[in-house]
Every structure is written in C-alpha cells, then in structure tokens.
Amino acid sequence: MNVFFKLGWFFKERKKQYIVGLLALMLVAILQLIPPKVIGYTIDEIGLGTLTTNSLLMWVGIILLSSLLIYGLRYFWRLMIFGSSNYMAMTLRKKLFLHFSKMSPSFYQQRRIGDLMAHATNDVSAVQQTAGGGVLTLFDSITTGTFVILAMAITIDWRLTLIALIPMPLVAISSTYYGKLLHERFHIAQSAFSDLNDKTQESITGIKVIKTFGQQNEDIDDFKRLSSEVVSKNMKVARVDSLFDPTISLIIGISFFLSLGFGAKFIVEGSMTIGDLVAFNTYLGLLVWPMLAFGMLFNIMERGSASYDRIESILSIPVEIEDKPNAINERPDGNLIFNVNKFTFPGDERPSLKNVNFELNRGETLGIVGKTGSGKTAILKLLLREFEGYEGEIIFGGRRIDDYRKMRLLESIGYVPQDHFLFSSSVYNNIAFTNPDADVNQVEYAARLAHIHEDILRFTDGYKTVVGERGVSLSGGQKQRISIARALLSNPELLILDDSLSAVDAKTEEAILEALKEERSDKTTIITSHRLSAIQHAHIIIVMHEGSIVEKGTHEELMELKGRYFEMYNLQQLEQLVEKGGEVK
Template identity: 75%
Template sequence: MSVFLKLDWFFKERKKEYILGLLMLTIVGILILIPPKIIGYVIDEIGSRTLTTVSLLKWIAIIIVVALVMYVMRYYWRMMIFGSSNYLAKILREKLFCHFTKMSSSFYQERRIGDLMAHATNDVSAVQQTAGAGVLTLFDSIVTGGFVIVAMAFTIDWRLTFIALIPMPFMALSTSFYGKLLHERFGIAQAAFSDLNDKTQESIAGIKVIKTFGQQKEDIADFTKLSENLVSKNMKVARVDSLFDPTISLIVGISFLLSLGFGAKFIVDGAMTIGDLVAFNTYLGLLVWPMLAFGMLFNIMERGSASYDRIHQLLSIPVEIDDKVDALDTRPAGDIIFAVDDFKFPGEQKSSLKNVHFELKQGQTLGIVGKTGAGKTAILKLLLREFEGYEGKIIFGQHQIDEYKKSRLKEAIGYVPQEHFLFSTTITNNIAFSNIDVEREKVEHVAKLAYIHEDILAFSNGYETIVGERGVSLSGGQKQRISIARALLTNPELLILDDSLSAVDAKTEEAILQSLKNERQHATTIITSHRLSAIEHAHLIIVLHEGTIVEKGTHEQLMALKGKYYEMYQLQQLERLVEKGGEADE
C-alpha cells in the first residue's frame, strides 16, 4: 500500500473526483447485491408454487431498474477515476520534461537518452495504472467483497459464510509473497527496457554511420541480444504474474466446494432453503471478482511502486545550476572579463582550465585556437553557465554571470555549437526557433547574413522545405549556416561560433565573417576554430595549450612572436598551397 501513500499529494489534489467516483462505486457495490437475492426469492417461490405473473414481472422490473442505475454509475465512476489517472500521467510527464530542461550537461553525460525516455513512457504508464485500476481494485475488492460477505452472513447463513471464507487467508499470504517477487523483478525488467530503448534510439540516430561501415548485422545482433534479455526479464515477471489467477481460482474453487458440501447439509437439516443456497453461491460468484481484483492489486501496486520510485529518484536529482534568489532580471550587455584560475569538469582530476584570463570590450571579436582538448570548449561552457564550480570570476557587463537569471543570460548569447542540431520541420521554423512568430523578412535577412539564402531558394519548397530529422537532407555546410542564421535571429549581445565554419569553403567563410563584421559592429563575438583564417580579423586571439593561455595578441603580434600560432599558421598556409597544386598566392 506504500505506493498510495506516495501518491497522497495527487489524491488530495483530485479529492473531489475520487470521492464522487468511489461513492458511485459504493452504490454499484450495494446494487449488485440485489439480483442474487431476487433469484433466491424466485427459486423459493417456484419451489413453493407461489410464483405469479405479477410477482415475476415485479422482480424483473426491479432487476431492470437496478441494471440501468448501475450502467449510469459505472460510466461516471470510470470517468472520475480513470480520468484522474490520465491527469496524473500528464502531471508526471510534464514534471519529467520540465526537470529535463533544467538539468545541466553533466546530467546528460551520466544518463542515456533511452533510459530517460523509458521513465517518461513505461514508468509513467505503470504509475497511471496505480491511480486508476489500482484505486479501483483496492476499493472494489474491499467494498464489493465486504458487502457481499455481509449479505451472505446476515441474509443467508453466517456459519456457511465463515466456512466458505476459511481458505481466504492462504490467498492473502500467497499474493503478498508474489507481490514482493514481482516488485523486484519488475524493476529489473524496466531497466532492461531502458537498455533496449537506448539502443533503438542510438541505432536509428546513427543509421548512416552503421551503414557506412557495413555494421548492420553486428548492430542487429546487439539489438537481438538486448531484446532477448528484455524478454527473459519480462518472462521472469510473467512467471510470477501468472501465479495470481490460478492461485486465486484454486482458493475460490475450494470455497465453492465447501459451500456446496456444507450448504447441502444445512438444507437437509432444514437450516436453509434451496433458494438460499443458490443465492449464496451467486454471492460467492460475485466474490470471485473482488478476489481476483485483490490479486491484481498486488500486481498493479508493485509495478506502480517500482516505477514511481524510479521517477521520484530522477526528479529528486537537484538542479546543479539554478538562479539565485535575487537574480537580476535584466539582459546582460557590455564588456566581458574572463578570469578563471582553475576549473575541472565534474569527475575529472585534471584541470581543464588553469589561469585563463582575458578581457573583451563590447563590440570586439575574440579568436580562440588550440589543439583538441586544449580548453576551448571549457571556456564556452563556462560562459554559457553549463558548468560551475570554478575558481575565479566571469563578468558580463557590470555583474558576474551567475548574478543574472539563466533565461536572461541565454537571451544575450547566441551559440552555434560544433554539432548542429536541426529539428524535423521546415527551414523557416528551424531558423525562427527562438521566435516562431517572427516576420518572414527577418528570417530571410539572417539567412542572407549566413549566406544560406540562395541555397534555400534552390530547394524545391524554398523556406518551407522539411529538412528531416537532425537536418538529414542537408549538407554539413548548409546545416552550419542555418544554425548561424538561427543564432543571429535573436540579435545576441554575444555571438559564439564554436568551430562553426569548418564545413564551408574558404570563400564562403570569408563572406560570412565579413557580413557579421558589418552587421554586428557594436556586438561581441567569440570564435573558436582550427582554421586560422576564421580568426585573423579578431581584435584578440588567445592560443591554448593544455588548458592554459600560452600566447595572446592580435594576428600581427602573434605572427611576430613566431611561436605556436606562427607555426600553426605556416603549416596551414603550406596545406593550402598543396591543395592549390603548389602554386603560390600572388
């Protein structure tokens, strides 16, 4: 019953609906006692030859009225109880989704997408069953079963009722034992479903890579192995689940046997009539459903309890990065001061940044270069407040970035990541993601700034072209430029291009950078790039090595130093020369 205590907050919220639903269920439980008693009366009247047409019609009319009232009541209690359970599913899904949107990057690094999807589908469905079918079976098994037992004991014979109920404690013990096994095995089965769900999501998302490397058979084999594991775990659940009905049916069968045996003796002794015995056995038949419901209740409760624990455990994970109580509700603007003495990613022992200090005036452009793992992404993640726990300070405008509301900080930053994510909708909707109601002219304007406008017009449906999941129908360069246009639409105070021009040719890159320079003269830009041509024009360039700034200055200053930046530049010039067939630039 612990799962009902866990859902106490919801039952209080939907108190009116549950009270009305259970009240109607109680009325049905009382009305259902009438037909068996009428059957007993009719049989006794037949036996005593006192049944008349008027009497028979009277009994039939009563049964019809009872049936109609029960019909209406059953409709409305289902609306109240099952409708409320659907509302619970809605609440839990929204809580999970809202929680997911608040979590930091480390949360998703530690958890698989398939597992999170399983929480929002299978687990929510199991809890919904508890608030619907679980409440029904609990109340119905108690109320209907209670009323039937009272009717059997007080209107027919209490001794026969006691004898018929002797096997019931064995049912309670066995179903309790099955319930404990079910709880444990269902939790394991849900974990196996999460593994399969994650595998499916990952394989579909990476189908191009799988086909490119010809790994279809291996991937199918992995999927089959996980699928077989899920079947195995669910079979262990089914083995326990399958014990409920046979056990209950066996015990109810023993009850019928006892009632018929001892009932026949009572009739012979004159303590009961045949009509009473028929009515008693009809009541006993009505008792079968509460017994089965009682067995189902353990099944539903244990599934719901295991799933609710999984959901609660996920929701109880604290939001690592949240707004301060008195966070500023203003959009940051102005100079940026980045002064981080030390920063380690969660779970890492080695510092990702060490003594990284720079200042960027409003309207300036910063270029960041360095080998993979040098710390470029760490700087951007800290500016975006995706991670905290660093020693030092990061100031944007007049305040440190953690003094602003996260939503306001995000408004001020346009971020174009290395991995471009496009939604399976139109190009217009992808560009206008931050403001779906924006005018078409603004969408086309930023598309022109990103030099993707002409490409879009060449598509058969232009701006209304559906790009497919993750932009599967577009080239890498097209996806990059649409992502840049999407970031520009917000008119950000700070535009971050995280190696976002790597898939475009040098000519297009130069055109994009020039349009950004002309359009964003008073706005700040940060560019990380492996291709130095993308940052030559920057007001400040920093060269990172193992999380530390080893060189800092303009392009001309760094070339004069003839250090790492100079070596990288000369190497890239040589590569360009080779690509051109050995012809030197004039």
Template identity: 70%
Template sequence: MKVFLDLGWFFKQRKKQYLIGILMLLFVAFLQLLPPKIIGYVVDEISQKTLTTEFLVKWLVVLALASIGMYVLRYYWRIMIFGSSIYLARQLRENLFRHFTKMSPSFYQKKRVGDLMAHATNDLSAVQQTAGAGVLTLVDSLATGGFVIAAMAITINWKLTLIALLPLPLLAILTSYYGKLLHQRFRYAQEAFSNLNDKSQESISGVKVIKTFGQEKEDTKDFVRLSEEVVDKNIRVAKVDALFDPTISLVVGMCFFLSIVFGTRYILADEMSIGDLFAFTSYLGLLVWPMLAFGWLFNIVERGRASYDRIKNLMDEKIEIDDIPDAVNVKPEGDIHFHIEDFKFPGDDRSALHNVDFTLKRGETLGIVGKTGSGKTAILKLLMREFEGYTGNILYGDFSIDTYKKRSLREAIGYVPQDHFLFSTTVAGNIAFANANATIEEVQEAARLAYIHEDILHFTNGYNTIVGERGVSLSGGQKQRISIARALMMEPELLILDDSLSAVDAKTEEAILEALKAKRSDETTIITSHRLSAIQHAHQIIVMNDGTIVEKGSHEELMELQGIYYEMYQLQQLESLVEQGGEA
C-alpha cells in the same frame, strides 16, 4: 500499498473526483447484491409452487432498474477515476519534461536518452494504471467483497459464511509473497526495456555510420540480444503474474466446496432453504471478482511502485546550476572579464582550464585557437554557465554571470555549437526557432547574413522545405550556416561561433565574417576555430594549450612573436598552397 501513500499528494489534488468515483463504485457494489437475492426468492417460490406472473414481473422490473443504475454509475465513475489517472500521467510527464530542461549537461552525460524516454513512456503508463485501475480494483474488491460477505452473513447464514471464508487467509499470504517477487522482477524488466529503448534510439540515429562500416549484422545481433533480455525479464514477471489466477481459483474452489457441503447439511437441518443456498452460492460467485481483483491489484500496484520509484529517483536528481536568490533579471551587456584559476569537468581529475585570464570589450571580436582538448570549448561552456565549480570569477557587464538569471544570461547569447542540431521541421522553422513570431523577411535577412539564402531558394520547397531529422537532407556546410542564421535571429549581445565555419569553403567563410563584422560592429563576438583564417581579423586572439593561455594579442602581434600561432599560420598557408597545386 506504499505507492498509494507516495501518490497521496495527487489524491489530495483530485480528492473531489476520487470521492465521487468511489461513492459511485459503492453504489454499484450495493446494486450488485440484488440479483442473487432475487434469484433466491424466485427459487423458493418455484420450490413452493407459488410463483405468479405478477411476482416475477415485479422483480424483473427491479432487476432492469438496477441494471440501468449500474450502467449510468459505471460510466461516470470511469470518467472520475480513469480521467484522474490520465491527468496524473499528464502532470507527471510535464513535471519530468520541465525537470529535463533544467538539468545541466553533466546530467545528460550520466543518463542515456533511451532510458529517459522509457521513464517518460513505459514508467508513466504503469503509474497511470496504479492511479486508475489500481484505485478501482482496491475500492471495488473491498466494497464488493465487504457488501457480499455482509449480505451472506446477515441475510442468509453467518455460520456458513464463516466456514466458506476459511481459505481466505491462505490467499492473503500467497498473494503478498507473489507481490514482493513481482516488484523486484518488474523493476528488472523496466531496466531491460530502458536498455532496449536506448539501443533503438542510438542505432537509428547512427544508421549511416553503421552502414558505412558494414556493421548491420553485428548491430542487429546486439539488438536481438537486448530484445531477448527484455523478453526473458518479462517472462520472469509473467511467471509470477500467472500464479495469481490459479491460486485464486483454488481458493474459490475450496470456498464453493465448503459452502455446498455445509450448506446441504444446514438445509437438511431446516436452518436454510434451497433458495438460500442458491442465493449464497450466487453471492459466492460475486466474491470471485473481488478475489481476482485483489490479485490483479497486487500486480498493478507493484508495477506502479517500481515505476514510480524510478521516476522519483530521476526527479530527485538535483539541479546543479540554478538561479541564486534575488538573481538579476536583466540581459547582460558590456565588457567580459574572464578570470579562471582552475576548473575541472565533473568526474575528471585533470584541470580543463587553469590560469586563464582575458578581457573582451563590448563590440570586439575574440578569436580562440588551439589543438583539440586545449580548453577552447571549456571557456565557452563556462561563459554560458553550463558548468560551475570553478575557482575564479567571470564578469559580464556589471555583474558576475552567476548573479544573472539563467534565462536572462542565455537570451543574450547566440551560440552556434560544433555539433549542429536541426529540428525535423522546415528551414524557416529552424531559423526562427528562437523567435517564433519572426516574419519571413526577418528569416531571409538572417539567412542572407549567413550566406545560406541562395542555397535555400534552390531547395525543393524553398524555406518550407522539411530538413528531416537532425537535418539529414542537408550538407555539413548548409547545416552550419542555418545554425548561424538561427543564432543571428536572436540579435544576441554575444555571438559565439564554436568552430562553426569548418564545413564551408574559404570564400564563403570570408563573406560570412565580413557580413557579421558589418552587422555586429557594436556587439561582441567570440569565434573558436582550427582554421586561422576565421579569426585573424579578430581584435584579440588567444592561443590555448593544455588548458591555459600561451599567447595573446592581435594577428599582427602574434605573427611578430613567431611562436605557436606563427607556426600554425605558416603550416596552414603551406597546406593551402599545396591544395592550389603549389602555385603562389
């Protein structure tokens, strides 16, 4: 029952609703005592041949009123208890989602999407059951059982009550053992479901790659294996779950057997009437539900406990990057001073950056080049404060970047990543993502700057065209330019283009860069690229290699050095010449 203690914070929150619901359950449990007693009275009247119409009608009216009362009370306790459990699921889901949005990229490197989805769906459903059906079965089994046993002992025969309940300790021992087995096995079943969920998400997202490489059969085989594992783990849960009902039926059968044997002896000894035995066995019949509910309670509680533990462990994950006390709540502006002595990504022994030092004045453009893994993206990640734990300092304007509130810092930065993510909504919706109140004219202006406006006009529904999941209906260049337009809608103080022009042709690239240069003359821009044509206009260019700066200067200065940048430029010029058929 530990899960009820763990959920104590919520029960305190909703104590009024739960108290009203429990009170109504108690009234229902009390009203359920009337029918067996009335049956006993009627049986005695029949056996004594004194039953009258007036007597029968009187008790039928009482039964009808009791039934109406139980109907009304059951309706409202469902609203109070089940309604509260739905509120718990909503609250936990919101807390979980907020927690997800606060976590750093390293968290998502460790956790799988499918697993996180399983926490937010299957696990939450199990916890909701605990706060709803779990509370119901706990209160109802104890209340109904307690009232029934009290009625049997007080109004009929206490000695027969004690004899009839002798098998109950056996039920308590066995159900406790089953509960422990169920907790362990259900945890394994939930983990198997998480694996299957992750596989489903991954396969659907990567279906194009799977089909391109002709791996449909292999992927299906892998899915079937995980699906069978889920079935196997749930069958193991079901095997334990299936023990509850037979065990309870056996114990109930023993209780009935003892009641009839010893009840008959008491009738023969004139200590009870036939009507009393009828009432007693009817009460014993009412005890079947509390016993079944008790078994069901173990099932619900152990499932809820396993799921709540999984959710709690996830919520206990520390937020690695958070606002410091008294963080500055202003959007940064001004020069950027980047000085990093050493930085390693979490879990990596190799330095991603070391001895990287540069200053970028406000309104200037910085170009960053270098081969894959040279540290270009690491610089951008630190600027956006997606990672910490470095030796050195990064100043933006008058303050270090970790002095700003995260929200203020990121509102000043328009970031266009290498991996372009578009939402399953309209083109206009994707562009206006950071400014939901933007007018269509503002959206179109951003699209024009990104040189995607003409393309959009040729789409089926123009700006109202649904792009599909992750922009599946668009080309790579179109997705890149829509992402650039989305970043421009923020009117950012710092625009970061992380190799974001790789899928557009040279002419379009030049047009976009010229438009940005004219529009953003007073704002700062950082561009990383493998294609030097994208950064040769920059005020300052740094060349990265093995996590450090090996060359720094303008395009003209670097060409005069005749170093790495010069070689890269000459090579790309040669490639361009070959593509044009060898003509100068």
C-alpha cells in the same frame, strides 16, 4: 500499499474526483447485491407455487432498474478515476521533462537517452495504472467484498458464510509472496527495457555510420541479444504474474465446494431454502472478482512501486546550477570580463583551465585557437553556465553571470555549437526557433547574413522544405549556416561560434564573416576555430595550450611574436597551397 502513500500528494490534489468516483463505485457494489437476492426470492416463489405474472414483472423491473443504475455509475466512476490517472501521467511527464530541461550536461553524460525515455514512457504508464486500476482494485475489492460478505451473513446464513471464508486467508498469503517476487523481477525487466530503448535510439541515430562500415549484421545481432534479454526478464515477470489467477481461482473453488456441501446439509436440516442456497452461491460468485482484484492489486502495486522508485531516483538528482533567490531578471549587455584562475570538469583530475584572463569590450570580436583539449570548449561552457565551481569570476555587463537568471543570460547569447542540431521540421521553423514571433522578412534576412538564403531557394519547397530528423537531408555546410541563421535571428548581445565554419568553403566563410562584421559592429562575438582564417580579423586572439593562454594579441601582433600562432598560420597556408596544386620551393 506503500506506493499509495508515495502518491499521496497526487490523491490530495485530485481528492474531489477520487471521492466522487469512489462513492459511485460504492453504490455499484451495493446495487450488485440486489439481483442475487431477487433470484433467490423468485426461486422460492416458484418452489412454493406463489409466483404470479405481476410479481415476476416486479422482480424483472427491479433487476432492470438496478442494471441501468449500475451502467450509469460505472461510466461515471471510470470518468473520475481513470481520468485522474491520465492526469497523473501528464503531471509526472511534465515533472520529468522540466527536470530534464534544468539538468546540466554532466547529467546527460552519465545517463543514456534511451533510459531517460523509458522513465517518461513505460515507468509513467506503470504508475498511471496504479493511480487508476490500482485504486479501483483496492477500493472495489474491499467494498464489494465487504458488502457481499455482509449480505451473505445477515440475509442468508452466518454459519455458511464463515465456512465459505475459511480458505480466504490463503489469498492474502499467496498474493503477498507473489507481490515481493514481482517487485524484484519487474524492476529488472524495466532496466532491460531501458537498455533496449537506448540501443534502438542509438542505432537509428547512427544508422549512416553503421551502414558506412558495413556493421548492419553485427548491430542486428546486438539488438536481437538485448531484445531476447527483455523477453527473458519479462517472462520471469509473467511467470509470477500468471500464478495470481489460478491460485485465487483454486481458493474460490474450495469455497464453492464447502458452501455447496454444507449448504445441502442445512437444506436437509430445514434451516435453509433452495432459494437461499442459490442466492448464497450467486453472492459467492460475486466474491470471485474482489478476490481476483486483490491479486491484481498486488501485481499493479508492485509494478507501480518499482516504476515510481525509478522515477523518484531521477527526480531526486539535484539540479547543479540553480538561480540565486534574488537573481537579476534582465538580459545582460556590455563588456565581458573573463577571469578564471582554475576550473576542472567534474570527474577529471587535471584542471581544464588555469589562469585564463581576457576582457572584451562591447562590439569587439574574440578569436580562440588551440589544439583539441586545449581549453577552448571549457571557456564557452562556463560562459553558458553549463558548469560552475570555478575559481575566479566572469562578468558580463558589470555583473557576475551567476547574478542573472540563467534564462535571461542565455537569451542574450546566441550559441552555434560544433555538433549542429536541426529539428525534423521545415527550414523556416528551424531558423525561427529562437524567435517564433519573427516574420518572413526577418527569417530571410538572417538566412542572407548566414549566406544560406540562395541554397534554401533551390530546395524542393524552399523555406517549407522539411529537413529530416537532425537535418539528415542537408550537407554539413548547409546545417552549419542554418544554425548560424537561427542564432542571428535572436539578435544576441553575445554571439558564440564554436568552430561553426569548418564545413564551408573559404569564399563562403569570408562572406559570412564580413556580414557579421558589418551587422554586429555594436555586438560582441566569440569565435573558436581550427582554421585561422576564421579569426584573423578578430580584435583579440588568444592561443590556448593545456588550459592556459600562451599567446594573446591581434593577428599582426601574434605574427610578429613568431610563436605558436605564427607556426600554425604558416602551416595552414602551406596546406592550402598544396591543396591548390602549388609547389613548395
């Protein structure tokens, strides 16, 4: 019953619906007592020879009326109880989705997407069944069972009732034992399903890589192995689940045996009529459902309890980055000051940033270069407030960035990441994602700035072309430029291009940078790149090495230093010369 206490918050929220539904269910349990008694009366009248046409029509009418009322009430309680359980599923999914949207990147680094999907699907469905079928079986087994036993004891024979109930405690004992086994095994089965879900999602996402390296057979074998584990774990659940009905049916069978044996004895003694015995056994037949429901209840509860525990474990993980109680509810703009003395990613021992300081006036462009792992990405993640816990401060528009509401901060930043993500929708919808209210002219203007407009017009359906999930139907350069157009459409105060021009040719890169320079003369831009041609026009360039700034200045100033930047620039110029077929003298 513990799971019902856990779901108490929801039952309070939907108490009116549940009360109405349970009252309807109680009336059904009472009305179900009428037909067996009517049958008993009819049989006794037949035996005594007193049954008339009028009395038969009366008994038939009573049964018909009670059946119609039961029909209407059953429809109504299903609407109330199962309707509420659907609302429960919606509520839990909303909670999970909202929680997922608040979590930082470290949360997703530690958890698999397939497992998170399993929480929002299978686990929610199991809890939904508890809030619907679980409530039904609990209340119905109690009310129907209670009313039937009272009817048997009061209207027929209390002695025979006690005799028939002798085996019933075995139902509680066996169901409790099976329930404990079911809880353990179902939790394991859900974890196995999460593994399979994650494998499926990963294989579909990486299908191009799998095919490129000819690893289809190995991947299929791995999938079969995980699928077999899911079947094996669920079979263990099914073996326990399948014990409920046979056990309860056996116990009910013993009750029937006892009632028939002792009932026959009472008839011979003259303390019961044949009609009473028929009615009693009909009532006893009505007890089959409450007993089966009792077994089902343990099944449903244990499944729901295991799944709700999994959901609670996810929801209990604290959000790492929360807004301050008095956070500023406005978009920042103005100068950017970055002063971070030390920052270490969670789980790392070595600092990712050490004494990184720069100031960027509004309208200026900052270029960041350095080898992989030098700290470029760490700077951007701190600006986006994906991580906190650093020593120092980051000031945007005269205030620390953590003084703003995170949503308002991000609204003022247009971010184009290295791994470009496009939705399985039209090109138009992908660009308009950051500003759904934008009109066609605004979307096309952003596309022109990103130099993707002409490419889009050559697509089969132009801007209406569906790009496929994650943009699989586009080239790398096209995905990059659509991502840039999407960021530009929001007209951000701060535009961050994280190595976002790596897949475009030099001529297109130059055209895009020139367009950005003209369009964003009063806005701030940060560009990280391995290709120095993308940042040599920047007002400030910083060279990162092992988490620290080793050089800072304009392109001309850094070239005069003849340091790391100078070496990188000359090396890239040499590479370009060789690619063009030039000779090195």
